[in-house]
Amino acid sequence: MLRYTVRRIAGIVPTLAVIVTASFFIVRLAPGGPFDLEHPLPPQVRANLDRAYGFDQPLAQQYLRYVGHLLQGDFGPSLKQRDFSVAELIAQGLPVSLTIGASAVLLAVLVGVPLGMLAALRRNTATDYGIAGFVALGIALPSFVVGPLLALVFGLYLHWLPVAGWESGAPQYLVLPVLTLALPIIAYVARLMRGSVLEVLRANFVRTARARGLGEVRILFRHVLRPALLPVVSYLGPAVAFVITGSLVVETVFGLPGTGRYLVQGAINRDYTLIMGMIIVYGVLTLVLNLVADLLYGWLDPRVRHD
Amino acid sequence: MTESVVGAQSVWSSARRRLQRDWVTIGAAGVIALIAVVAVLGPLLSPYAYDALDWRHLATAPQSSHWFGTDRLGRDLFVRTLFGVRISLLVGLLATAVSLVIGVVWGSVAGYVGGRADEIMMRFVDVLYSLPYLFIVIIFATVFGGASLTGLFVAIGAVGWLTTARIVRGQTLALKNREFIEAARATGVSTPGILARHVIPNLVGPIAIYATLTIPQMILFESFLSFLGVGVQEPLASLGSLINEGAQEMQSAPWMLVIPAAVLLVLLLCFNAVGDGLRDALDPREERLRTEARQ
Numbered sequence: 001m002l003r004y005t006v007r008r009i010a011g012i013v014p015t016l017a018v019i020v021t022a023s024f025f026i027v028r029l030a031p032g033g034p035f036d037l038e039h040p041l042p043p044q045v046r047a048n049l050d051r052a053y054g055f056d057q058p059l060a061q062q063y064l065r066y067v068g069h070l071l072q073g074d075f076g077p078s079l080k081q082r083d084f085s086v087a088e089l090i091a092q093g094l095p096v097s098l099t100i101g102a103s104a105v106l107l108a109v110l111v112g113v114p115l116g117m118l119a120a121l122r123r124n125t126a127t128d129y130g131i132a133g134f135v136a137l138g139i140a141l142p143s144f145v146v147g148p149l150l151a152l153v154f155g156l157y158l159h160w161l162p163v164a165g166w167e168s169g170a171p172q173y174l175v176l177p178v179l180t181l182a183l184p185i186i187a188y189v190a191r192l193m194r195g196s197v198l199e200v201l202r203a204n205f206v207r208t209a210r211a212r213g214l215g216e217v218r219i220l221f222r223h224v225l226r227p228a229l230l231p232v233v234s235y236l237g238p239a240v241a242f243v244i245t246g247s248l249v250v251e252t253v254f255g256l257p258g259t260g261r262y263l264v265q266g267a268i269n270r271d272y273t274l275i276m277g278m279i280i281v282y283g284v285l286t287l288v289l290n291l292v293a294d295l296l297y298g299w300l301d302p303r304v305r306h307d
Numbered sequence: 308m309t310e311s312v313v314g315a316q317s318v319w320s321s322a323r324r325r326l327q328r329d330w331v332t333i334g335a336a337g338v339i340a341l342i343a344v345v346a347v348l349g350p351l352l353s354p355y356a357y358d359a360l361d362w363r364h365l366a367t368a369p370q371s372s373h374w375f376g377t378d379r380l381g382r383d384l385f386v387r388t389l390f391g392v393r394i395s396l397l398v399g400l401l402a403t404a405v406s407l408v409i410g411v412v413w414g415s416v417a418g419y420v421g422g423r424a425d426e427i428m429m430r431f432v433d434v435l436y437s438l439p440y441l442f443i444v445i446i447f448a449t450v451f452g453g454a455s456l457t458g459l460f461v462a463i464g465a466v467g468w469l470t471t472a473r474i475v476r477g478q479t480l481a482l483k484n485r486e487f488i489e490a491a492r493a494t495g496v497s498t499p500g501i502l503a504r505h506v507i508p509n510l511v512g513p514i515a516i517y518a519t520l521t522i523p524q525m526i527l528f529e530s531f532l533s534f535l536g537v538g539v540q541e542p543l544a545s546l547g548s549l550i551n552e553g554a555q556e557m558q559s560a561p562w563m564l565v566i567p568a569a570v571l572l573v574l575l576l577c578f579n580a581v582g583d584g585l586r587d588a589l590d591p592r593e594e595r596l597r598t599e600a601r602q
Contacts (some may be wrong), residue, residue, distance in 0.1 A: 015434050026446060140575045142527055142535045145568045148554035156558055248535060253554060263442065264535050267449040275446065283440060
């Protein structure tokens with residue numbers, strides 16, 4: 001298990017190197033640059049700016065310089081947001097994005113798992129079909145539709161919750177964004193859970209447990225739950241990627257000061273350092289969280305202890 | 308689908324039989340066809356252009372002269388929504404085609420050639436898979452898309468091929484040691500020849516299923532990008548950009564949000580239903596598992 005963990009952590013490094021290299025060149029080869037303004041800068045100013053940021057040097061040399069700084073943990077200054085370093089911008093936004101994302105995944109598991117179990121235990125009843133309908137809708141509805149609609153109903157018509165804003169993370173401002181982000185994951189988790197509970201219930205060891213006279217509740221929680229959770233755990237990796245991209249939408253819809261907007265802004269403004277910083281931070285997040293999901297899987301299922 | 312060579316007739320005919328009984332799938336396909344026809348013909352018959360301003364009707368609610376109302380600039384939302392549907396369908400189909408071509412070639416070559424090439428090619432797919440791919444789409448779209456639609460669907464299609472490649476590779480692995488492939492190899496057919504004549508034709512079933520399920524995803528991508536403002540640019544409209552405009556005006560003009568959102572939702576649900584129906588029809592094994600699970 002330890003060897004496997006170490007090998008997987010080591011495997012992240014080359015993947016990250018590929019990501020950094022590929023995105024550096026894609027971003028740089030794009031037409032336009034951060035200093036191409038509507039009113040062109042005087043040539044002297046432009047030349048000074050290019051020299052200050054090293055853009056006058058060959059691309060390969062710029063790449064080496066960037067990687068050198070990166071290895072010392074320096075993402076560089078933002079090219080468009082004066083007086084801010086990329087690290088500062090990300091440090092401001094990341095706690096917001098992480099709070100929303102983590103709450104959404106947690107909520108999805110806490111709601112989705114019991115929902116799927118309920119559907120499995122009441123299979124082919126109205127409850128099951130009701131949950132199946134909710135699941136189909138939850139998966140098909142994109143978050144950029146759910147978000148505004150929730151804000152319209154709960155914010156504007158019912159006045160239960162604020163339409164948008166953050167207010168340093170007051171709980172009522174969290175509800176709608178987290179719900180928007182969690183809804184499709186709840187649906188997926190419930191669907192996976194329903195299928196796996198049904199499968200486990202047919203397993204021999206469950207029959208044995210019944211034969212030994214154990215109560216249904218005890219069988220469900222002691223014997224069925226753990227193996228039935230496996231597909232849900234392996235879905236957590238994709239769910240993380242989903243949450244990260246979903247946060248772009250949710251932060252736009254609800255006007256949250258997270259990091260999501262930096263990616264779109266950075267790409268539109270050709271703020272090279274900011275885009276790179278975002279790709280690297282989110283790349284590392286995705287890779288690490290995928291690893292955690294895989295390790296969790298091994299811990300839950302002794303058959304796949306990797307060595 | 309590995310049996311399709313031996314009993315090609317029976318698989319397809321039983322699939323057709325199953326499809327004919329599946330009213331949900333047929334209904335969904337009918338709704339898609341209806342929406343497509345209206346989207347193509349509607350703007351031609353309407354008195355308004357998608358970018359024409361009507362100064363006497365700014366942000367008016369749905370009424371007899373403007374069926375879906377107008378936006379802040381007085382543009383007719385019925386025509387704009389239909390243009391959005393056109394773009395969504397176009398991008399959905401073309402991006403799916405792009406992703407299919409790349410995915411099928413990549414997956415079948417990796418699976419058939421095997422060995423070191425397979426390892427490197429699939430490792431590459433794994434690396435791309437481990438990224439939040441919409442990030443890459445966003446960067447591709449801003450970098451190469453700009454105002455052009457071509458850039459947009461190439462960008463979307465270029466990232467959508469990963470799953471296709473995996474599915475095709477898996478199916479190719481199952482096929483490559485079958486007798487008829489061995490026979491083709493023995494008679495001296497070249498590798499590209501075997502792939503084109505023997506491997507890919509046998510994968511049509513799974514590819515068709517996956518393609519129908521890819522279309523709604525591509526539509527979703529496009530709307531997502533347009534919602535974020537990096538997709539289709541003004542004055543053109545897409546369902547995503549209409550939803551974005553509607554979300555900003557929802558306090559005073561909720562129809563601007565609700566109508567395009569409902570159209571997108573219907574479109575996505577119908578495509579998903581057709582894909583699911585097709586999968587059930589073409590893959591009886593899957594259906595058996597399902598009925599078992601329901602007992």
